[in-house]
Amino acid sequence: MKNCIWQTITVIWFFVPGWVYAQPPISLHPENPHYFLWRGRPTVLIGSGEHYGAVLNLDFDYVRYLKTLARDGLNHTRTFSGTYREIPSSFGITDNPLAPKPLRYICPWARSDQPGYFDGGNKFDLRRWDDAYFQRLKDFMTMAQKCGVVVEFNLFCPFYNDELWAANPMNHRNNINGIGNCPREEVYTLKHKDLTEIQIAFVRKVITELKDFDNLYYEVCNEPYFGGVTMEWQWRIADVIAETEKSLGVHHLISMNIANGRAKVEKLHPAVKILNFHYCVPPDTVALNYHWNVAIGENETGFRGKDDLLYRTEGWDFILAGGALYSNLDYSFTPAHPEGDFLDYKSPGGGSPALRPQLAILKRFMESLPSVNMRPDTESVERVSPALTATCLSQPGKVYAIYLHVPLPNKPKNLRELEKHNVTAELAVRLPAGKYQATWLDTKTGVTAKVETFSTAGGSHTLQSPAFDNDVALRIDRLTE
CATH class of the missing domain: 3.20.20.80 (Glycosidases)
Known part of the structure; x- marks a missing residue:
């Protein structure tokens, strides 16, 4: 209301x-x-x-x-x-x-x-x-x-x-x-x-x-x-x-x-x-x-x-x-x-x-x-384990929006067999050197599920998600030094 x-x-x-x-x-x-x-x-x-x-x-x-x-x-x-x-x-x-x-x-x-x-x-x-x-x-x-x-x-x-x-x-x-x-x-x-x-x-x-x-x-x-x-x-x-x-x-x-x-x-x-x-x-x-x-x-x-x-x-x-x-x-x-x-x-x-x-x-x-600065990104997400569908929108080096979900066919015959509950995903993301904040979002409730700050010398960096059912969203922001 x-x-x-x-x-x-x-x-x-x-x-x-x-x-x-x-x-x-x-x-x-x-x-x-x-x-x-x-x-x-x-x-x-x-x-x-x-x-x-x-x-x-x-x-x-x-x-x-x-x-x-x-x-x-x-x-x-x-x-x-x-x-x-x-x-x-x-x-x-x-x-x-x-x-x-x-x-x-x-x-x-x-x-x-x-x-x-x-x-x-x-x-x-x-x-x-x-x-x-x-x-x-x-x-x-x-x-x-x-x-x-x-x-x-x-x-x-x-x-x-x-x-x-x-x-x-x-x-x-x-x-x-x-x-x-x-x-x-x-x-x-x-x-x-x-x-x-x-x-x-x-x-x-x-x-x-x-x-x-x-x-x-x-x-x-x-x-x-x-x-x-x-x-x-x-x-x-x-x-x-x-x-x-x-x-x-x-x-x-x-x-x-x-x-x-x-x-x-x-x-x-x-x-x-x-x-x-x-x-x-x-x-x-x-x-x-x-x-x-x-x-x-x-x-x-x-x-x-x-x-x-x-x-x-x-x-x-x-x-x-x-x-x-x-x-x-x-x-x-x-x-x-x-x-x-x-x-x-x-x-x-x-x-x-x-x-x-x-x-x-x-x-x-x-x-x-900052959507007007962002474009589709098929390169920054290097690996996801377990195998999940990953979609990414980014302003490289500044902000990344990533969505993960269980792989789904167009018309699943038995959706229950494809669902995954209490999943913890490992995500490798290619980033320039810098300090970043990763914020995980529950897509069913809108609640922030996890926040972490990390630094990388550049290249591939691995993040671990919170436990989720079927899908989760992630935002990565570069922090000002």
């Missing part, structure tokens, strides 16, 4: 009537563009959020949801715009926020006076905006702003199957405009001028409505590597975002979702400053794309099981590999459980009230570091 109170008190400065709101939107840090700059501070974004329906599902209480993220110490969420929705049978997700009940779906387009929408109610008029939708969206953004939460606003999403296209307002069966008489694989291709015009009009409208929010960046399309989405269409949408913002005199970051797992980006739109990936185990996609000098994120996880250990280790690995954003897909949030306390879900992933504060420990750990 202390954290939430602090957030609220802090943000009053921005919202008291008559005060000048002068904070620019979140941006890349000018000294190190692999990290963000937000409200004057270097920032990494760490989230564990609901399945993207907070705005489009009228039964979802986003106020309680956002307050929960703030209370748990997180600063990121991802929401879909409403140009895409799911149905209750989609992907085996229990009480899916993206699958609103009949007549509880709201989207940018207004309903017409003609019946016949997919699951009841009137069809949509793609040439009229729904004012109630934009009011809800801006209220959501304002609440997120007050809670210190950055919103990834996802503009579009492909249709993974014919059922999802059948439920969409852009399908000609669901609108009165006769637009969208095409296969689902052609919706995001520039093949159909009337569809493209509707999509561009929406992008311009939403950018105009959200121009004043500092806690916002745009993602062009979720998982465009499915459903026939073309790169030409994605670049056209990125062009529209950049052109519209230029005309408004504002600048928000633009994200592209690159791949599930790993991929090397060969060509990058000049306005795109965030590369987002899904299911990054191991996090080698960061090294593959680090040369682009943009923020690299993992903005969706899951399909590994339900255990918190899987997603805690995934988050630490990704961020200490040089990532700037980790957002866990948290199925404990549903419309019936907006505070994320639903535990009996059957959804294909994880998330829990226990995991979120653990991810916040990662966020605070990164905030304590």
Whole structure:
């Protein structure tokens, strides 16, 4: 509760009537563009959020949801715009926020006076905006702003199957405009001028409505590597975002979702400053794309099981590999459980009230570091015994952040057999000559487990960890002589 109170008190400065709101939107840090700059501070974004329906599902209480993220110490969420929705049978997700009940779906387009929408109610008029939708969206953004939460606003999403296209307002069966008489694989291709015009009009409208929010960046399309989405269409949408913002005199970051797992980006739109990936185990996609000098994120996880250990280790690995954003897909949030306390879900992933504060420990750990001076480091950790996965971020000779955990496959068949309890690790680290302090951190509680000061003449130095279960973090600081 202390954290939430602090957030609220802090943000009053921005919202008291008559005060000048002068904070620019979140941006890349000018000294190190692999990290963000937000409200004057270097920032990494760490989230564990609901399945993207907070705005489009009228039964979802986003106020309680956002307050929960703030209370748990997180600063990121991802929401879909409403140009895409799911149905209750989609992907085996229990009480899916993206699958609103009949007549509880709201989207940018207004309903017409003609019946016949997919699951009841009137069809949509793609040439009229729904004012109630934009009011809800801006209220959501304002609440997120007050809670210190950055919103990834996802503009579009492909249709993974014919059922999802059948439920969409852009399908000609669901609108009165006769637009969208095409296969689902052609919706995001520039093949159909009337569809493209509707999509561009929406992008311009939403950018105009959200121009004043500092806690916002745009993602062009979720998982465009499915459903026939073309790169030409994605670049056209990125062009529209950049052109519209230029005309408004504002600048928000633009994200592209690159791949599930790993991929090397060969060509990058000049306005795109965030590369987002899904299911990054191991996090080698960061090294593959680090040369682009943009923020690299993992903005969706899951399909590994339900255990918190899987997603805690995934988050630490990704961020200490040089990532700037980790957002866990948290199925404990549903419309019936907006505070994320639903535990009996059957959804294909994880998330829990226990995991979120653990991810916040990662966020605070990164905030304590001089991150703008640090880079991924694959050379300083020489040896770990017993065999553990080690990830290191460092400013060589100054500060080292190291994360150790039991080796885990992407989808373990029996996680209990892989866990290690009461482990004491021996770690050999290559350091320049000097005096150092080693601080070991319990990643489950945030408690300092051990502190020691040592001197080295340079070269390999061996440290012994405190006893830990499954994973532990280490910070090594060079001390002033």
